[in-house]
Amino acid sequence: MLDKVLSRLDSNLDNSLEHLFELLRIPSISTDPKYKEDCRKAADWLVNDLKSIGFEASRRDTTGNPMVVAHHPGPTKDAPHVLFYGHYDVQPVDPLNLWEDDPFDPKIKQLNGEKVIAARGAGDDKGQLMTFVEACRAFKKETGTLPIAITILFEGEEESGSPSLQPFLHAHKDELKADYALVCDTSMWDADTPSISIALRGMVSDEIIIHGADRDLHSGHFGGAAANPIQILAKIIAGLHDENGHVTLKGFYDGVEETPEAVLKSWNALNRGPKEFLGPVGLSIPAGEKGRSVLELVWARPTAEVNGISGGYEGEGFKTVIAAKASAKISFRLVHKQDPAKIRKSFRDYVRSQIPADCSVEFKDHGASPAIELAYDSPLVQLAKKALTEEWHKPAILAAMGGSIPIVGDFQSFLGMESLLVGFGLDDDRIHSPNEKYNLKSFHKGQRSWARILTALANK
Amino acid sequence: MLDKVLSRLDSNLDNSLEHLFELLRIPSISTDPKYKEDCRKAADWLVNDLKSIGFEASRRDTTGNPMVVAHHPGPTKDAPHVLFYGHYDVQPVDPLNLWEDDPFDPKIKQLNGEKVIAARGAGDDKGQLMTFVEACRAFKKETGTLPIAITILFEGEEESGSPSLQPFLHAHKDELKADYALVCDTSMWDADTPSISIALRGMVSDEIIIHGADRDLHSGHFGGAAANPIQILAKIIAGLHDENGHVTLKGFYDGVEETPEAVLKSWNALNRGPKEFLGPVGLSIPAGEKGRSVLELVWARPTAEVNGISGGYEGEGFKTVIAAKASAKISFRLVHKQDPAKIRKSFRDYVRSQIPADCSVEFKDHGASPAIELAYDSPLVQLAKKALTEEWHKPAILAAMGGSIPIVGDFQSFLGMESLLVGFGLDDDRIHSPNEKYNLKSFHKGQRSWARILTALANK
Incomplete structure (x- = not known):
């Protein structure tokens, strides 16, 4: 038949x-x-x-x-x-x-x-x-x-x-x-x-907009004294990972399981290492968590990635401005039993803790789904x-x-x-x-x- | 007369x-x-x-x-x-x-x-x-x-x-x-x-463009394994200042003199503190170097300020992309005998030291003048x-x-x-x-x- x-x-x-x-x-x-x-x-x-x-x-x-x-x-x-x-x-x-x-x-x-x-x-x-x-x-x-x-x-x-x-x-x-x-x-x-x-993998996506002064400032007149939202944002992003590529958010790895040895072995047998995986897009060195294969990184590990950033003068030439605001779109890929709601909360708590008292932050929820x-x-x-x-x-x-x-x-x-x-x-x-x-x-x-x-x- | x-x-x-x-x-x-x-x-x-x-x-x-x-x-x-x-x-x-x-x-x-x-x-x-x-x-x-x-x-x-x-x-x-x-x-x-x-104050302005993969990547497929130029850039910017607001570049403060007590006193007598100086633009807390008056900060201290940043998806909504590149416009305000050429070199050396081996950086010189x-x-x-x-x-x-x-x-x-x-x-x-x-x-x-x-x- x-x-x-x-x-x-x-x-x-x-x-x-x-x-x-x-x-x-x-x-x-x-x-x-x-x-x-x-x-x-x-x-x-x-x-x-x-x-x-x-x-x-x-x-x-x-x-x-x-x-x-x-x-x-x-x-x-x-x-x-x-x-x-x-x-x-x-x-x-x-x-x-x-x-x-x-x-x-x-x-x-x-x-x-x-x-x-x-x-x-x-x-x-x-x-x-x-x-x-x-x-x-x-x-x-x-x-x-x-x-x-x-x-x-x-x-x-x-x-x-x-x-x-x-x-x-x-x-x-x-x-x-x-x-x-x-x-x-x-x-x-x-x-x-x-x-x-x-x-x-699942995903949590969030957007943060950091507000400083109520207008763009001249960096000659105010530089060194006024809060710079781009720099606050950069510090927040830099603080998301430690030197081993681990995400630093509180409770981020709750629900993440280690991939069984046998599965890792079968993935290793696929011969898709850094050269095969990253080479075609012009890269060669795995970023992110150290000591794991690229397939494990993209298939079985959670991430924090900045997908977009914007602030201040972005045109041709130069403008000595301290921007009134700066924003970033950030997403987390989730695995196993990670809880999207808990991760968004942990992220927002962390961000709020980094905002100076005379600045403010706004969040935009762009959706979430579990792994x-x-x-x-x-x-x-x-x-x-x-x-x-x-x-x-x-x-x-x-x-x-x-x-x-x-x-x-x-x-x-x-x-x-x-x-x-x-x-x-x-x-x-x-x-x-x-x-x-x-x-x-x-x-x-x-x-x-x-x-x-x-x-x-x-x-x- | x-x-x-x-x-x-x-x-x-x-x-x-x-x-x-x-x-x-x-x-x-x-x-x-x-x-x-x-x-x-x-x-x-x-x-x-x-x-x-x-x-x-x-x-x-x-x-x-x-x-x-x-x-x-x-x-x-x-x-x-x-x-x-x-x-x-x-x-x-x-x-x-x-x-x-x-x-x-x-x-x-x-x-x-x-x-x-x-x-x-x-x-x-x-x-x-x-x-x-x-x-x-x-x-x-x-x-x-x-x-x-x-x-x-x-x-x-x-x-x-x-x-x-x-x-x-x-x-x-x-x-x-x-x-x-x-x-x-x-x-x-x-x-x-x-x-x-x-x-x-004098000024050195520079633009840095960090290149990662040779195209924008899908953060689902590559997130956790591919270098993210926005995150590299954020780390560079975050590393420019220490927790006291000091600029960390090697030799940055060479040629910077302390303002004489008498001059500081006369500035303090002008009654332009954080409230008067920052209040009109909606701020209240001096950023930058700790322990100095706002007038000293803007008149007599050097700075590092990010004037613009750009990378990845910046439009409405959300796009799960890992950008091929990210860029920032950064300026340094100089005082006293700081040497613009030395500061540009120190900055670029620092930036280069932060670039992963499979990524690259491009610089654009936007001019310099001494204080x-x-x-x-x-x-x-x-x-x-x-x-x-x-x-x-x-x-x-x-x-x-x-x-x-x-x-x-x-x-x-x-x-x-x-x-x-x-x-x-x-x-x-x-x-x-x-x-x-x-x-x-x-x-x-x-x-x-x-x-x-x-x-x-x-x-x-």
């Missing part, structure tokens, strides 16, 4: 590309209200496509862009049941002049000897979500049904902060609950090696690992991720579901940038990978 | 205003090449006016705006000889919509119960330089000559960095050399109290102090200045001349801002003050 489905995916590739191109031609940019109608169109296109595969599918309007929800009961009443998640909205395309082709006129192109699908959304996330839809279509065509029960949830606001998602999950808990969630919005380890993401940890050794992960390894002829890597995918936390806390994060993107897909692409091989073997995973779930 | 001259200045005030208004109507903005012809016109106007007083005056063209040079031999061959300096160029007028009146259509207005001359350049520096010219005119009219030998140097590029000034001083050393230089481009202590500026110290007890200062005190019926203050007037250093180093800095501006004259003004009292009593000072110099 699987063989037939795989054969059909091979022979049907051109057809599946035509489908994808139709979806890619709809400029469903979610951050720009100008494209609201296009987002609706993309949702409708998906509803119709899922109906043609036998799903009971509908567009669900929200105060933002609509959700697409679809259900297929599978072959039998007691079949396993998964929720598949993806998003149909895409990033804006500016600066348009850096694109080699129209971002919404998809094309197959040659790039470094590989065929790629060039278009906005090809890699993030339309191409990825369609790998799953095409696998379903092949099952339906070959067998008249799907191998398991499947609920699909596509959202249209992932690139603009998903404002409607949590309320929607709350309101449709029962409808969306399944045995597992499958998420296709991540990358492979490299072009030949599949990967399952098993840990995601996510999936079980390395869960049956779901083991099953997917085996299926991926069979397809790619290389053992699938169990990778942590330095970044965050908040939906995974929501599935866990709202719906009590374990998520499986499998994706076929590559680091050079230029998602969020001009000339986004998705390798044709990712699109094709991605479909085959899902066919194998669904089959394995059916036979569990 | 002096009485007659003073009476003439009183009765001639309307006439002297008409003269000043003619000059104020010429929009001699030096930074904007569009006004080059107007700068020439202002120079020609001054040449003609000085000729009418008996000066041998001429316009001296430069590669920028012309100088005006004028000579009067005075009454006898062995008369004392002074060089008077001022500038006829003015600041731009943007934003024009904030002006209550046309900046180049001067008017007498009432402001807080005082008559003021409202126009661009009224206070900086056309009104000030004309106080001296009017004093000369009155002497000429009353006595047929001037009380001492006078050379006048007016420049037209003071508001745009004086690029032609040093070459001109070099080329005309012999012609411009006098016993003393008189400079009228400073302020009074307050509206009723005259002031002589006897020390000016200027005039003798508190020189006969010239004592004579001027007595003359000013007689005119204003309040003892003239010997004030230091936190800022810099580079010309004074040039007179000292190129022409070996002591300078006397006397001016009649007020802190609220809004020079460089919309609605610039010069108090009519400053214009009138300024003329009378120069008449007294010239008489005192003649009788020395």
Whole structure:
């Protein structure tokens, strides 16, 4: 049965590309209200496509862009049941002049000897979500049904902060609950090696604005006597880390666990040291905590990073001013059981303790989410690992991720579901940038990978 | 004799205003090449006016705006000889919509119960330089000559960095050399109290740009492993001062002298403590070096101040980026015998020592000038102090200045001349801002003050 489905995916590739191109031609940019109608169109296109595969599918309007929800009961009443998640909205395309082709006129192109699908959304996330839809279509065509029960949830606001998602999950808990969630919005380890993401760092982001004098001052008249907000800010930032790269905030490491030796060993075996990890971006020396590998630093350790700083005269030339204010955007990546609320409080307490009595500080909360940890050794992960390894002829890597995918936390806390994060993107897909692409091989073997995973779930 | 001259200045005030208004109507903005012809016109106007007083005056063209040079031999061959300096160029007028009146259509207005001359350049520096010219005119009219030998140097590029000034001083050393230089481009202590500026801080300005990765990085993927230029910069800035506010650079205090007790005492008697000095700008606690008065801090102590900082994402919202670079503009105010070149080198050595091996730093030199110290007890200062005190019926203050007037250093180093800095501006004259003004009292009593000072110099 699987063989037939795989054969059909091979022979049907051109057809599946035509489908994808139709979806890619709809400029469903979610951050720009100008494209609201296009987002609706993309949702409708998906509803119709899922109906043609036998799903009971509908567009669900929200105060933002609509959700697409679809259900297929599978072959039998007691079949396993998964929720598949993806998003149909895409990033804006500016600066348009850096694109080699129209971002919404998809094309197959040659790039470094590989065929790629060039278009906005090809890699993030339309191409990825369609790998799953095409696998379903092949099952339906070959067998008249799907191998398991499947609920699909596509959202249209992932690139603009998903404002409607949590309320929607709350309101449709029962409808969306399944045995597992499958998420296709991540990358492979490299072009030949599949990967399952098993840990995601959380994040706390905060902005601080330090106010000194009630106006910009002349540094000749006031220099040496008036508080300088930039210098107060620099001292605060410098004090966030000690000489070993440890974050100094009180209680910061509460809930942080040491990574098991065996896991560290498996990461070390991946041969991604400072040279391989930092070399491509022009660096060579791991910053941050001393005595840990770069993969441990980005996958399993918490951080404090300044993402932006601003104050005083920033133009050409020189102006001898003491600024009235200075500001910084600071984020903390969290791991394991670190508590976002406690960390924000500890940070703000520290900042307040550093402000002179005649100055003041203002904070802006830019959101928070806890870290996510999936079980390395869960049956779901083991099953997917085996299926991926069979397809790619290389053992699938169990990778942590330095970044965050908040939906995974929501599935866990709202719906009590374990998520499986499998994706076929590559680091050079230029998602969020001009000339986004998705390798044709990712699109094709991605479909085959899902066919194998669904089959394995059916036979569990 | 002096009485007659003073009476003439009183009765001639309307006439002297008409003269000043003619000059104020010429929009001699030096930074904007569009006004080059107007700068020439202002120079020609001054040449003609000085000729009418008996000066041998001429316009001296430069590669920028012309100088005006004028000579009067005075009454006898062995008369004392002074060089008077001022500038006829003015600041731009943007934003024009904030002006209550046309900046180049001067008017007498009432402001807080005082008559003021409202126009661009009224206070900086056309009104000030004309106080001296009017004093000369009155002497000429009353006595047929001037009380001492006078050379006048007016420049037209003071508001745009004086690029032609040093070459001109070099080329005309012999012609411009006098016993003393008189400079009228400073302020009074307050509206009723005259002031002589006897020390000016010097300055070294530098910009540093720290480069990390060759592109902006995602802080999720790289945070904790990649160098963060903003954090390196913050550490550098934080390390510039110790916990007592001392600058930590090696050799920074070489050449800094302690201010004599008597001088400190006289400053303390001025009653300008933290409340008076910092209160008006919304501050209350002296920053910088501990254990020193605010006036000592800004008049007699060196500083390190960050004037601007920039890096990463500075817009609305939040972007989890690790910036490829971060930059800061930093200036040092110098006192006494501090060597600008040594301080720049010490600073750059320190910065380089803080840069990780896989990052780099770039420096931009934004200029330097040493501190200027005039003798508190020189006969010239004592004579001027007595003359000013007689005119204003309040003892003239010997004030230091936190800022810099580079010309004074040039007179000292190129022409070996002591300078006397006397001016009649007020802190609220809004020079460089919309609605610039010069108090009519400053214009009138300024003329009378120069008449007294010239008489005192003649009788020395």
